[in-house]
Amino acid sequence: MRGGRAVTERDGADNHQRHRELEQVWGNLPGWGALAAVNHTSVGLRFVVTGLCFFLVGGVLAMLIRTQLALPEQDIVSAGLYSQLFTMHGTVMMFLFAIPVLEGVAMYLVPKMIGTRDLVFPRLSAFGYYCYLFGGLIVLSSLLLQIAPAAGWFMYTPLSNARFSPGPGADFWLLGITFVEISAIAAGVELVVSILLTRANGMSLNRMPIFCWYMLGTALMIIFGFPPLILGSILLELERAAGWVFFDVAGGGDPLLWQHLFWLFGHPEVYIIFLPAAGIVSTLIPVFANRPLVGYRWVVLAIITTGFISFGLWVHHMFTVGIPQLALAFFSVASMLVAIPTAIQLFAWLATLWTGRVRFQLPMLWVSGFLVVFVCGGLTGVMLALVPFNWQVHDTHFVVAHMHYVLVGGMLFPLVAGLYYWLPHVSGRLPSMILGRWGFWLFFGGFNLTFLLMHLTGLLGMSRRVYTYEAGLGWDWLNLLSSVGGFVMALGVAVVIVDFALHFRFGRRAQPNPWQADTLEWATPMPVSAYNFASLPDVGSRHPLWEDPALGERIAAGEYGLARIQHARRDIYGSAPVSGRVCSVIHLPSNSWLPLQLALSVAALCICLLLKVYTGALLAVAVVLFFALRWGWHNGAHPRASPVRVTDPVDPPLHSRTRSGPGLWGMVTSLMADGTLYVALLFGWFYLWTVAPRWQLPDAAPLELTPLLASGLLLSLAVLVYCRALTWLETGSDRKALSGFGASALLGLVHCLVLVWLLLSAPLRPAELAHDAVLTVMLYYQLLHSGLATVLTLLQLQRLRLGYVGKALPYEALVLQPLWLYSLTVFWLSFAAFILLPLAWTGTS
Missing domain, CATH: 1.20.120.80 (Cytochrome c oxidase, subunit III, four-helix bundle)
Incomplete structure (x- = not known):
């Protein structure tokens, strides 16, 4: 007994010393130095918190809209202000909330799920966050300055050109959203390379957590889907600021080119939003059904198929603009065809629930709400894929209701389920079941009251852009109930926020792996440490914690790789893309001010362009180049990045001594996005x-x-x-x-x-x-x-x-x-x- 006790104490001391060493290397700087953090946990949480703040702003704008439409012939807001609210609500929800918050969840979770300590380009993650933050502030500042764009969140030309949208409002949108899009592409490159090259030893592709498959598909879709909008924004800004002709018919342009470029991004974006949320559902259902996901390979195939098909649907947003009949038929069929991979996932979820022993805990309640709401949204989506029906309800509240059923139902319900599920991971405490249930039922009831009735107002002919309406059209009571439902839904959001806030202080302490999950993120300490894993584990199963519930203890005891810090360097394993076999050691940059400095420089460039101070813009370009080149200089085999001499043996080798490392994969992946922008330019050339x-x-x-x-x-x-x-x-x-x-x-x-x-x-x-x-x-x-x-x-x-x-x-x-x-x-x-x-x-x- 004495000997055993001595061994235990010695092991505890070793573990404590290991923890101190790892925290010293992987931890953030104190005080203001936290702004230099590049750790994926910090960056991911910042994305999530910032996205939720933007969500609250978008929610307030929505309540103003519903207040104006609650009764006929109201003048609470003017027609011009209503158009600004309409534009900014859609912009905030689509660009500043939906995608960034899901990217933040992925940045936080993916390294933990694949058994590593960080994403492969930490400074790129931090730079992406600051681009997102500054871009979002630029867009919202137009609202505070009372010059917000009023052309709709899709900014259709010619309504958004300099003639019909004078003033800088549209310029704020174009430059700010382009800034945000850069952030999204940076996250896409980061996630693709990290998932393919840094998985735990033995985690082959067929053993990878299903959420990582969803995020790999999403990241690739971001890389191919976002550049057309970046190109369109650049062209429209050049037309507005310099008078160049792209969308003006008189000079040989065409305003419909903007719609094509926008929806080349816009429709894949629907699935870019849906797939991560579906990944959360596919992760949670097996946990609360107490059995593996049914049809894992079929679900992976559905993810890949959804990604391909989603790029062939953009014209179904343009059925009313005069598309040739053959194209109408093709895109109508493609729009219905995408229901097949979605149905595969739905049937896999239902089969998993049917054959499992379901525990209806709080996260599962929100998943159940998702299943109901999203199926309803999918059914109206099939209706809108039919060209004759689309002609009748296009640009009415029916489309608005469908979009909210698909996006809010398909994204927000799973997101809240995921936040409740992973909250103990961040705080070490469990949320309140009572407040959580109240929040769910208020939100679920208010949501359906709001948007179910909007289908009816749309069928009765109410346009999505009217700021007021006459009494006696049959819309009065429907709009009143919709507005009441909106405030009930807002109350549900408030309850959930209160629950989140209170649980950090009053929530019950969570036990390790409180939901009895199967994935590696629950093998880390709670609350999570800066380095995730004290040693990097080996994986031989798709469900490592179900196969070995004590895996987390052995990881903490340092029984696996990279358990000791070498040369005060942040090291992770690099692995083969398919087999997951370890083949190198990747040394990562530590805390750095460069991402913030570079992002501030780009923000200064955008502000100079908005103010038309072109001398200042040229100076900002020089500053951007300085920080970008400095970033690249302190990289690779530079002593600041890799304090190891070439003659020192390292096994496995450092990635800077190999022929194929993350930098090469990052370059190729970035050029894929770059090439998509170029192909969009070629498309514009041949289209015109x-x-x-x-x-x-x-x-x-x-x-x-x-x-x-x-x-x-x-x-x-x-x-x-x-x-x-x-x-x-x-x-x-x-x-x-x-x-x-x-x-x-x-x-x-x-x-x-x-x-x-x-x-x-x-x-x-x-x-x-x-x-x-x-x-x-x-x-x-x-x-x-x-x-x-x-x-x-x-x-x-x-x-x-x-x-x-x-x-x-x-x-x-x-x-x-x-x-x-x-x-x-x-x-x-x-x-x-x-x-x-x-x-x-x-x-x-």
């Missing part, structure tokens, strides 16, 4: 060419072919020389590699100078012709990418001289190669699409 009623090609090519071809050849040589320099680097010929990087940068620089000369000398008229406007955007796009590749090559040249890159450290130079190849591909594809094809079409030379 074939559809715009006053589109015209010039009689002669506006760009001189000889210097353009010379520019392309210079770029081709730059890429060829860079690839050759990589070969020399890997064979240890550092002097040849230095010469190769230098020659590549020089060729890239001359290529960029030729492009600048073409832009300055070409007779382009972007303010008069849509053809020239799109061509000019393409040239700037090419110049940006070629210039970036050139500057980064010069940095590689200097890092090679300092020993941060070499034969044993080829990693960074390999990361840059895809950018060069992408720039070259874009150049020659643009040359064919924007130059050769119009020449062949017009028959000129």
Whole structure:
């Protein structure tokens, strides 16, 4: 007994010492230093809390709308203010709440579920949060300044152009939302690379928690779905601020191009919102049914199928704008087809509940509400997929009601269920069952009273944009009850918030794994530590905590990998994408002010553009470049990032000594988003060419072919020389590699100078012709990418001289190669699409 007691005390002391070491390395800085935190737990919680604050703002705007519509012929708010409230409510809920809060949940949970200590690009996560915060504040500031946009949250042209929306309101929307979209894409890249490359040893794809599958699908959809809206926002802002023609019919543009670009983003966004929420449902139902999810592989297939199909549905928002009948039929069928993978998930959930022993605890109550509300929303969605019915109810309250049943029912109910489920993880305490139930029933009843009746007002012809209406149309009592339901729903939200707030002080202490869950996040301490796991576990099952309930104790005892801190460095395991086998050690950056500094610089740039202080904007661009390059400099094998000499053995190897690490995957994933924006630009070019009623090609090519071809050849040589320099680097010929990087940068620089000369000398008229406007955007796009590749090559040249890159450290130079190849591909594809094809079409030379 004495010996056993001594061993226990010694083990306890070892565990305490290990905890202190890990907290010292992984913890946030004290005081204001918390703003420099890059830890995924802190960043994820900030996303969630900020998103919930924006939700409350959107809710207040909704109550003002319902108050105005409660009775006929009211003038509580004017028509102009009502349009601002309408626009800002949709904007806040869609852009500032729904997606960011779900991204925050994913950032918090995914590393814990896959058995690692952090996301793979921590500074990118922190930068994304600050972009989201500052972008949201820019958008909301327009409301405080009483200059909020009034063109609707979808900002349709020509209503949103400078003629019909004068003043800076629409500019606040365009720049602020673009800022927020950058945040979303950063989170998408972060989640994709982290899920594929940092899972626990042995966690193959077929053992991955189902929530991570949902988030992998969602992150890929963000990468492919958000760039079209970013492009559309850039084009519309250029039209408003510089007068360039993209959506103006008189100059060869088409206002419907905006709708296409917006809904190329907007309809995948519906499923980007739905899939993480469905991932929460798929995680919670097996826990409270006490059995594994039925049809795991079928659900994974449904996730992938939903992602593919969702990109083929955007036109069903445009059935009334004059789409050809063949297109109407195609998109109508596609809109109904997406119900199949959704039904697969629904049947899997019901089968799991049917064959399990269900415990109706508080999270399960909200899941049950989701099942009822979302099925109702899905049924009206099938109705709206039918073109004749869509024609009748388009832009009425029927569509508003359907959208809220799908989005609120499909997202908010699972979100609250997930918050109740994971609250003990954050606080170590359990919520109140009494307050929780009151909150649910008030919200559920108020929600259905509000939006079920709005189906009827829509069928009776009430438009979604009217700010008042005459008495006697049959809408009076329906609107009154809808408004009453809205306030009941708001009361339910208030009860839930009170429950959340009170439980941190008065909630019962939670036992380890209080819900008897199966996933790894419940093997961490409660409240969770900064480092998640004292040692990184091995996984041999899809349900590790059901297979081994004592796994958390063994992790805390340091029985697995990376149990000790090395060189005061934040280390995690890198694993093979498919098998999950550990193949490297990834060293992560620690607390850093760079994300905040860079985000503040971008915010300053946006504010200067809003104020039309273009000198200040140029200065802000220089500051942005400074912080961005400084960020990249303190990376890879730089002593601040990896304080280990090249000669020191490390097994498994550090990722900076390998040929395939997270940076390369991050570059390729980022270029996928970048390429989607370029494809959207090509789509706009061919759409205007074939559809715009006053589109015209010039009689002669506006760009001189000889210097353009010379520019392309210079770029081709730059890429060829860079690839050759990589070969020399890997064979240890550092002097040849230095010469190769230098020659590549020089060729890239001359290529960029030729492009600048073409832009300055070409007779382009972007303010008069849509053809020239799109061509000019393409040239700037090419110049940006070629210039970036050139500057980064010069940095590689200097890092090679300092020993941060070499034969044993080829990693960074390999990361840059895809950018060069992408720039070259874009150049020659643009040359064919924007130059050769119009020449062949017009028959000129």
